[in-house]
Amino acid sequence: MAPQAYYSIHPKFHAAVDCIIFGFEEGELSLLLLQRDFEPAKGQWSLMGGFVEEGESLDDAARRVVAELTGLRDLYMRQVHTYGDPGRDPGERVLSTAYYALVDIKKYDHELVKAHNAHWVKLNEIPHLIFDHDRMVQDALRFMRYQAGVKPVGINLLPEEFTLTQLQTLYEAIQGEAIDKRNFRKRIAAMDYIEKTGRIDKTSSRKGAALYRFNQDKYDGNFKI
Amino acid sequence: MAPQAYYSIHPKFHAAVDCIIFGFEEGELSLLLLQRDFEPAKGQWSLMGGFVEEGESLDDAARRVVAELTGLRDLYMRQVHTYGDPGRDPGERVLSTAYYALVDIKKYDHELVKAHNAHWVKLNEIPHLIFDHDRMVQDALRFMRYQAGVKPVGINLLPEEFTLTQLQTLYEAIQGEAIDKRNFRKRIAAMDYIEKTGRIDKTSSRKGAALYRFNQDKYDGNFKI
DNA sequence: ATTATAAAGTGTAAATGCAACACTTTTCTG
């Protein structure tokens, strides 16, 4: 039996990635969703997705797809799950791998987003999405929440410098419940990898709030030895 | 543009599942691994895997593949991750989704396992595996450990009735560290869904140890209001 | 029959971590 025969008796499938793109604004989490002006499912809402190309890894495909919509590279992205039920895409059979991405909502490319007819939609205002995208969003949200409870991934949703109030509001949005300010600041103070920059943000209060930044090196250092 | 054209300009890929099959014996976790007497990579060690067929979901493919090797159905299985780097399979490009399965090591079909040249290998004696299967095992182990810390999935590795010593030894194997007996039993006592059967196991002690069983209904009930 | 053995089974006290809680400071605006 020729070496290739081992593979060729088996079917092949389209492979896609679908991206759950999280942003944070006005104290709430939002997703960047497409109001599709293209087939299939034209007119309906969906996640941003795309097919995996030859020679492209799944991770690369997900990064490309997010960059096509937002113009942003080097985002924090994680694979969530792969959805493979026959019939999940009513057109042809497609295996789709969901990724979530965290973006600083101040930074995306507005032109690209407009060109794709995409919109930031607050978490509790999300419309029904096509195919199994609703479930993808649920799974991604659960996974992102879990990860945010374990490591400081949420910081990817904020600008490089942020106030403690912003950070707290973010974590309240992620967890979906209020956090005590003093307990929160105590916890942050114990994280030496969240450090004061010395700069002051005057945009949101008269008194001004200290700006902080995430120090990746110090964070990595906590796990050595 | 014909509806199909949307899909057909994109490449298709082989889709496989690879299964990390956990068992528990002699106080240690083991994996059921193949010593391959077939191509590709004949002679090397690998996970049990198989291609996804037409009309078959990923979950179904994983269940089928595990059943082909063990004869067991209705196992506790969870998707871990999908591996899609080009070149991860040196033959042709294959996207592979890893699943872990938990089996009661007393119950598998010895004939089938022998026919596949598969062997139970203790976790700390696992040889190098082909392709990216080493990484799959690491990812599956981490995920299984996490899940075992959150819900009582480990019970799927034990017979239906088990002693508290067996259960403790299992959790020590999963966590990789010793647990205090009195604290462990206190915690179990607080779980009303782990209940005494009234039967006694005399095989491992002169005194005899009470047998317990997992009550799925009571467990589910704990989450209703 | 007695004793030795081997695992099962059992409670308390200290320490740590987590949650609850309210007022002062600062600066700008009117």
Place this chain on the structure above:
DNA sequence: CAGAAAAGTGTTGCATTTACACTTTATAAT
């Protein structure tokens, strides 16, 4: 200069977790 609006700051009680050692029971050996 008075008021507003957000930033910033410690302590105490409660709950959870950890540390820790002896008794009980049935069988096997003598």
